[in-house]
Amino acid sequence: MRPDVENLIALQQADKEIHRLKEEIAGLPKIVAAIEAKLAGTKAELEKAKGAAKADEANKRKYESAIQDLQGKISKYRDQSLAVKTNDQYKALLQEIQFAEQEIRGNEDKILEVMMNVDNRDKEVKAAEAELKAETAEIEKEKDIARQKTAEDEKLLVEWNAKRDAARGGVAPDMLAHYDRVAKHRGSGLAEVREQKCMACQVMLRPQTYNEVRSGERTIVCDSCSRILYYNPAHDAQMTAAVATATKRRRAHPKFDASQAWYYRPEFADLGEVYLSFTNAGGSSTRRIFDAQTGRRLGDVLSREGEYRLGFPEDLKDSIRLNGNWTEEDIDGWNDEMPTTVIDALQRDLDLARAEASRERSRTESVPVQQPAAS
Numbered sequence: 001m002r003p004d005v006e007n008l009i010a011l012q013q014a015d016k017e018i019h020r021l022k023e024e025i026a027g028l029p030k031i032v033a034a035i036e037a038k039l040a041g042t043k044a045e046l047e048k049a050k051g052a053a054k055a056d057e058a059n060k061r062k063y064e065s066a067i068q069d070l071q072g073k074i075s076k077y078r079d080q081s082l083a084v085k086t087n088d089q090y091k092a093l094l095q096e097i098q099f100a101e102q103e104i105r106g107n108e109d110k111i112l113e114v115m116m117n118v119d120n121r122d123k124e125v126k127a128a129e130a131e132l133k134a135e136t137a138e139i140e141k142e143k144d145i146a147r148q149k150t151a152e153d154e155k156l157l158v159e160w161n162a163k164r165d166a167a168r169g170g171v172a173p174d175m176l177a178h179y180d181r182v183a184k185h186r187g188s189g190l191a192e193v194r195e196q197k198c199m200a201c202q203v204m205l206r207p208q209t210y211n212e213v214r215s216g217e218r219t220i221v222c223d224s225c226s227r228i229l230y231y232n233p234a235h236d237a238q239m240t241a242a243v244a245t246a247t248k249r250r251r252a253h254p255k256f257d258a259s260q261a262w263y264y265r266p267e268f269a270d271l272g273e274v275y276l277s278f279t280n281a282g283g284s285s286t287r288r289i290f291d292a293q294t295g296r297r298l299g300d301v302l303s304r305e306g307e308y309r310l311g312f313p314e315d316l317k318d319s320i321r322l323n324g325n326w327t328e329e330d331i332d333g334w335n336d337e338m339p340t341t342v343i344d345a346l347q348r349d350l351d352l353a354r355a356e357a358s359r360e361r362s363r364t365e366s367v368p369v370q371q372p373a374a375s
């Protein structure tokens with residue numbers, strides 16, 4: 001491999017790591033800010049609970065002083081009643097006294113209500129205080145972790161920046177300019193070629209371009225994504241060997257009654273090329289859809305009654321059955337994205353299945369056909 005390509009590989013790795021570190025450093029204050037927002041919320045809760053307790057206290061005092069006033073009025077009416085001349089006047093005073101007594105009872109009820117609430121208020125205030133204390137401790141801890149992590153990342157960033165500068169120094173200026181331009185738009189400026197494919201955009205190279213990349217004599221960029229292409233014989237030799245053994249072997253045919261089945265569909269519900277995986281278990285079946293190019297899982301995992309041929313008959317139309325068997329735990333562990341080894345294995349089996357189908361076709365179509373008369 002040419003030294004400038006080796007430097008570009010080192011540069012791409014440094015760029016990727018620098019990007020990751022910068023993202024991580026930028027993300028740390030956000031974690032702290034989120035806890036701080038939670039803390040502010042708890043503080044507001046506490047203030048509210050305290051405010052409510054204060055309002056209760058003020059109301060209680062208001063009702064108590066109202067009772068005092070009413071009691072004053074009653075004793076005033078009693079004094080007056082001793083001096084009245086007529087029965088009517090006496091009756092009127094008695095009525096006033098009764099009315100005031102009724103009002104006193106009303107105020108006493110309200111005081112009782114407030115008192116019954118005091119317990120709840122106390123609990124609210126205490127809970128908010130405890131939460132505030134816990135959150136304050138947590139935020140200090142988080143801030144500490146963030147500070148430490150930032151310091152570590154900053155140190156790594158200095159190291160990676162030095163590696164980056166060294167790598168850049170070893171690449172020709174025009175090549176570097178091209179790399180920078182593509183990296184700015186696509187996130188990376190360099191791609192490996194394996195099995196005649198650009199590993200970044202997955203587009204097949206023309207044979208001549210492929211040979212030029214392999215020879216490594218001059219800089220070749222991908223027609224489709226413009227990334228600078230390089231070829232690593234160590235990687236591709238493994239691939240070629242794997243493909244060679246796979247092609248030599250007769251293609252194993254998937255079992256009809258296997259508990260797991262993989263299918264390829266060139267077109268599936270506007271999703272383009274997909275792999276479908278079905279699993280039968282306990283009288284029902286589940287279906288997963290994966291993008292055949294990126295390996296990303298599409299849509300939700302779907303479960304239906306009955307084994308998959310009964311549950312998902314419409315999905316099997318125009319499909320190619322493939323070999324593939326991974327445990328459900330494996331599939332769940334992929335985190336919604338098939339590993340490259342799985343994509344490669346399915347792709348290889350698909351190639352073999354297609355080759356087999358075309359051999360089959362040419363055999364059945366080799367029946368002599370009458371040639372139309374020359375015009």
Ligand SMILES: [Zn+2]
Nearest residue numbers: 198201222225
């Ligand atoms: Zn490409």
